[in-house]
Amino acid sequence: EIVLTQSPGTLSLSPGARATLSCRASQNIGGIYLAWYQQKPGQAPRLLIYGAYSRATGIPDRFSGSGSGTDFTLTISRLEPEDVAVYYCQQYGRSPPGWTFGQGTKVEIK
Amino acid sequence: EVQQVESGGGLVQPGGSLRLSCATSGFAFSNYQMNWVRQAPGKGLEWVSFISGSSSTIYYADSVKGRFTISRDNAKNSLYLQMNSLRAEDTAVYYCARVETYYSFYYMDVWGKGTTVTVSS
Numbered sequence: 001e002i003v004l005t006q007s008p009g010t011l012s013l014s015p016g017a018r019a020t021l022s023c024r025a026s027q028n029i030g031g032i033y034l035a036w037y038q039q040k041p042g043q044a045p046r047l048l049i050y051g052a053y054s055r056a057t058g059i060p061d062r063f064s065g066s067g068s069g070t071d072f073t074l075t076i077s078r079l080e081p082e083d084v085a086v087y088y089c090q091q092y093g094r095s096p097p098g099w100t101f102g103q104g105t106k107v108e109i110k
Numbered sequence: 111e112v113q114q115v116e117s118g119g120g121l122v123q124p125g126g127s128l129r130l131s132c133a134t135s136g137f138a139f140s141n142y143q144m145n146w147v148r149q150a151p152g153k154g155l156e157w158v159s160f161i162s163g164s165s166s167t168i169y170y171a172d173s174v175k176g177r178f179t180i181s182r183d184n185a186k187n188s189l190y191l192q193m194n195s196l197r198a199e200d201t202a203v204y205y206c207a208r209v210e211t212y213y214s215f216y217y218m219d220v221w222g223k224g225t226t227v228t229v230s231s
Contacts, residue, residue, distance in 0.1 A: 035217035037155075044205055044221040045147075045155065051212040056219065088155055092216040097169045099145065099157035099216070 132206030
């Protein structure tokens with residue numbers, strides 16, 4: 001089973017700063033097999049990125065995804081107060097079939 | 111507008127049962143695969159179960175296999191999760207999530223607000 005490890009655990013930055021969130025897979029998962037979700041306090045998760053770099057409908061272009069193989073990155077180019085949330089990466093495995101998530105990165109505003 | 115509304119959560123004793131429902135609207139439910147995902151208090155996301163559009167393919171996480179049963183009623187645009195032999199570690203918010211496909215990658219593009227299940231004596 002593939003394990004996703006996210007870092008850092010918590011990211012505390014000023015408004016307007018660039019946030020870089022990492023997701024590392026325990027095995028090569030290819031170039032498009034990763035999604036990112038945002039979960040604001042008290043809310044359900046929301047899809048941000050699928051296929052490693054494709055933005056979901058309605059997601060601002062300050063959010064971008066990159067990476068392939070075992071190392072993936074979610075970048076928030078200019079942090080805004082409404083970006084305070086926990087961000088999760090997700091992959092889909094075929095053997096056994098199922099979905100796994102990273103443990104999450106919490107983004108805070110200084 | 112695409113909507114998914116979960117219901118059926120509550121307080122149940124260990125060993126008890128509960129049936130969750132997810133009512134959907136705004137999209138062709140029968141054309142979509144669906145997941146249940148849960149989140150224990152203060153913890154991360156955990157996938158629970160998957161069902162294909164025709165109910166022909168079903169998967170479960172090892173943590174719930176043999177205790178939980180996923181099903182759907184396409185005529186009612188609804189998804190269900192029958193939970194038996196509940197344990198304290200099943201305490202969580204349970205979300206229904208629509209599954210979308212990008213090439214051979216499966217991800218979840220629409221989530222409900224969740225329903226809370228508490229297993230405690």
